[in-house]
Amino acid sequence: MKLSGAKILIESLKKEGVEVIFGYPGGSVLPIFDVLYDNPIKFILTRHEQGAAHAADGYARATGKAGVCLATSGPGATNLVTGIATAYMDSIPVVAITGQVKTHLIGNDAFQEADVTGVTRPITKHNFLVKDVRELAQTIKNAFHLAQSGRPGPVLIDLPVDVTMAETEFHHPKEPDLRGYRPTISGHPGQIKKAARLILQSKRPIIYAGGGVIISGASQELKKLADKASIPVTTTLLGLGCFPQTHKLSLGMLGMHGTAYANHAIMESDLIIAVGARFDDRVTGRLDAFAPEAKIIHIDIDPSAISKNVEVDIPIVGDARNILSQLNKIVKPVQTKKWLERIDGWKKKSPLSYKKDDKLRPQYVVEQIYELTKGEAIICTEVGQNQMWAAQFYQYTKERTYISSGGLGTMGYGFPAAIGAQVGKPDSIVFDIAGDGSFQMNIQELATAVANKLPVKVAILNNCYLGMVRQWQELFYKKRYSFTCLANPDFVKVAQAYGARGIRVEKKKDVTPALKQALSVKDAPVVLDFIVEKEENVFPMVPAGEAINRMIGGMA
Amino acid sequence: MKHTFSVLVENKFGVLARVAGLFAARGFNIESLAVSPTNDPTVSHMTIVVDAPDERILEQIKKQLNKLVDTIKVQDLTTEDFIDRELVLVKIAVDAKIRPQILEIAQSLEAKIDEAAANAVTLEVVGDKNKIHTLLQLLKTFEIKEVVRTGRIAMSRK
Numbered sequence: 113m114k115l116s117g118a119k120i121l122i123e124s125l126k127k128e129g130v131e132v133i134f135g136y137p138g139g140s141v142l143p144i145f146d147v148l149y150d151n152p153i154k155f156i157l158t159r160h161e162q163g164a165a166h167a168a169d170g171y172a173r174a175t176g177k178a179g180v181c182l183a184t185s186g187p188g189a190t191n192l193v194t195g196i197a198t199a200y201m202d203s204i205p206v207v208a209i210t211g212q213v214k215t216h217l218i219g220n221d222a223f224q225e226a227d228v229t230g231v232t233r234p235i236t237k238h239n240f241l242v243k244d245v246r247e248l249a250q251t252i253k254n255a256f257h258l259a260q261s262g263r264p265g266p267v268l269i270d271l272p273v274d275v276t277m278a279e280t281e282f283h284h285p286k287e288p289d290l291r292g293y294r295p296t297i298s299g300h301p302g303q304i305k306k307a308a309r310l311i312l313q314s315k316r317p318i319i320y321a322g323g324g325v326i327i328s329g330a331s332q333e334l335k336k337l338a339d340k341a342s343i344p345v346t347t348t349l350l351g352l353g354c355f356p357q358t359h360k361l362s363l364g365m366l367g368m369h370g371t372a373y374a375n376h377a378i379m380e381s382d383l384i385i386a387v388g389a390r391f392d393d394r395v396t397g398r399l400d401a402f403a404p405e406a407k408i409i410h411i412d413i414d415p416s417a418i419s420k421n422v423e424v425d426i427p428i429v430g431d432a433r434n435i436l437s438q439l440n441k442i443v444k445p446v447q448t449k450k451w452l453e454r455i456d457g458w459k460k461k462s463p464l465s466y467k468k469d470d471k472l473r474p475q476y477v478v479e480q481i482y483e484l485t486k487g488e489a490i491i492c493t494e495v496g497q498n499q500m501w502a503a504q505f506y507q508y509t510k511e512r513t514y515i516s517s518g519g520l521g522t523m524g525y526g527f528p529a530a531i532g533a534q535v536g537k538p539d540s541i542v543f544d545i546a547g548d549g550s551f552q553m554n555i556q557e558l559a560t561a562v563a564n565k566l567p568v569k570v571a572i573l574n575n576c577y578l579g580m581v582r583q584w585q586e587l588f589y590k591k592r593y594s595f596t597c598l599a600n601p602d603f604v605k606v607a608q609a610y611g612a613r614g615i616r617v618e619k620k621k622d623v624t625p626a627l628k629q630a631l632s633v634k635d636a637p638v639v640l641d642f643i644v645e646k647e648e649n650v651f652p653m654v655p656a657g658e659a660i661n662r663m664i665g666g667m668a
Numbered sequence: 669m670k671h672t673f674s675v676l677v678e679n680k681f682g683v684l685a686r687v688a689g690l691f692a693a694r695g696f697n698i699e700s701l702a703v704s705p706t707n708d709p710t711v712s713h714m715t716i717v718v719d720a721p722d723e724r725i726l727e728q729i730k731k732q733l734n735k736l737v738d739t740i741k742v743q744d745l746t747t748e749d750f751i752d753r754e755l756v757l758v759k760i761a762v763d764a765k766i767r768p769q770i771l772e773i774a775q776s777l778e779a780k781i782d783e784a785a786a787n788a789v790t791l792e793v794v795g796d797k798n799k800i801h802t803l804l805q806l807l808k809t810f811e812i813k814e815v816v817r818t819g820r821i822a823m824s825r826k
Binding site: 238258291414416420 | 677678686693727728734735740
């Protein structure tokens with residue numbers, strides 16, 4: 113039987129296991145939306161295409177499955193761009209489907225035309241322009257395979273409107289057809305043996321774990337390695353949750369706003385075992401001063417991530433879970449007692465801290481969210497101080513519970529991502545720990561959350577500033593607060609106008625009751641407007657360009 | 669240092685833009701680029717010559733080239749024994765005195781000669797990079813009106 117391109121698209125998505133699409137209609141996708149009208153596949157209408165892209169990304173991070181977003185040609189597609197770039201930087205499997213003008217009009221400056229494959233080429237793992245309906249089914253198969261395998265990432269499919277209207281026989285292909293794409297999965301056994309030997313010889317080893325551990329589902333193997341060889345573990349921002357922070361070997365997060373003890377430990381280590389992390393500049397600080405005595409074992413599925421920023425002694429290319437399980441079979445216990453004692457000294461001397469007084473401080477809000485949810489919630493964040501406090505003062509013990517735009521640092525990401533996470537995990541408590549600046553970048557998605565009865569909780573740490581930029585201006589620009597002071601709307605009224613709940617909290621003692629009240633709401637989003645100390649800073653902090661043990665602030 | 673890459677890619681639209689984009693995004697200029705079909709109609713061959721100001725970034729580009737979904741094989745020929753050829757057309761202004769000198773150079777380099785124009789001679793030279801270099805050195809003292817080159821094509825000897 114012949115099917116239209118639009119029907120082939122939706123049938124193929126179902127065959128790929130897609131349960132939900134986030135998107136926004138428009139002229140070039142009318143045939144697709146006509147199929148969606150009476151199709152059982154779930155469709156979430158966002159209020160901005162950017163919201164759809166972030167929601168698909170948040171869904172993917174929370175569930176581990178590919179997230180799908182759909183937008184029309186031209187402005188619809190360009191509105192996805194920030195969301196696609198966000199997913200690209202953090203290796204998130206997103207399949208973006210965009211309408212395109214009719215094939216014979218491409219390149220003619222047609223109405224709502226943009227060269228979307230051209231625009232997204234450097235921010236997608238791969239993209240496709242489908243010019244013949246007969247290629248559509250195979251293209252979708254290829255797109256999902258690319259998005260989810262190897263180092264995952266966003267893949268875009270651009271569909272001219274005439275292709276979605278044309279008909280052809282539909283056969284769902286079983287296999288992708290991509291001869292140039294062969295990601296390395298199993299690590300080289302010789303390299304793994306060398307790594308085991310180097311671990312045994314080390315005296316001050318440290319595991320540096322990133323988002324790749326979560327992507328490959330390697331948390332259990334990572335824990336086994338740490339336990340078996342007695343090696344302390346620090347994680348990147350995106351690695352939060354891959355190793356329980358309640359574990360005695362946990363050092364929390366490292367880097368610019370990492371714990372002092374993680375930064376001291378990696379700087380004094382003689383062996384770094386990097387797993388699914390990429391030595392980002394926010395982690396290494398000044399490169400030529402980074403961990404001067406350390407040998408480096410780097411486990412990563414992407415060969416181009418290896419020796420990109422730091423020289424690596426033993427590279428092992430492949431899937432982290434696969435490699436760690438091989439390594440765990442041969443690794444032997446290491447004598448790290450003295451080393452762990454030294455680290456404990458730093459932990460005692462310089463724990464994460466903030467002033468405990470009667471004032472409503474943002475860190476306290478995050479701590480109370482942790483206490484009340486017992487660490488079981490999914491925490492999404494915006495970008496800036498809120499993101500760092502959410503990373504520092506909540507103890508992550510499970511993968512896929514900290515969802516944040518790490519690489520691109522996209523303000524406005526957290527709320528739509530929380531919507532996506534809540535759709536994917538309807539039984540979980542989902543928070544967006546937000547700033548008053550970031551929340552306003554996608555505040556329109558309140559309508560989406562209300563319409564779909566999603567009980568996302570937005571905890572605004574409201575300081576009436578673009579707090580992180582203000583912090584830099586305070587510390588490095590003589591307190592010249594250039595355009596970082598915000599005149600905000602009444603967030604409680606905004607929430608209510610959208611049909612959401614709104615709660616304002618101005619006193620420390622009211623934090624817990626307000627959170628309890630928010631947690632009792634199961635069928636609508638709740639906006640919590642916490643009026644926090646205005647000039648609170650995120651500490652410790654490594655100034656840009658400094659070695660990462662040259663921290664300022666927050667040291668007891 | 670100059671690097672010569674031999675790259676097999678899918679014969680599809682957009683592939684050249686992906687390859688070129690890797691160099692452009694890092695501010696690398698491609699010195700020459702030759703793209704052609706192969707004996708397999710679904711595969712194209714690219715020879716890319718690039719002068720790398722930073723070997724580390726070049727290493728990164730090489731890895732990124734390999735990472736492209738549409739690339740089938742990437743070889744950095746710089747470290748290998750390879751055959752390279754380029755075709756160059758050079759138009760030189762001549763008068764009665766210079767003409768024999770140019771014809772002599774042409775003969776020594778086995779160049780084909782086009783003498784259709786009254787006041788110019790066009791040489792067509794095929795050769796490896798040394799021969800092309802020699803040609804251009806020899807012609808340096810004359811008035812070159814135009815040079816058009818195909819860009820290098822290269823193949824591993826193995």
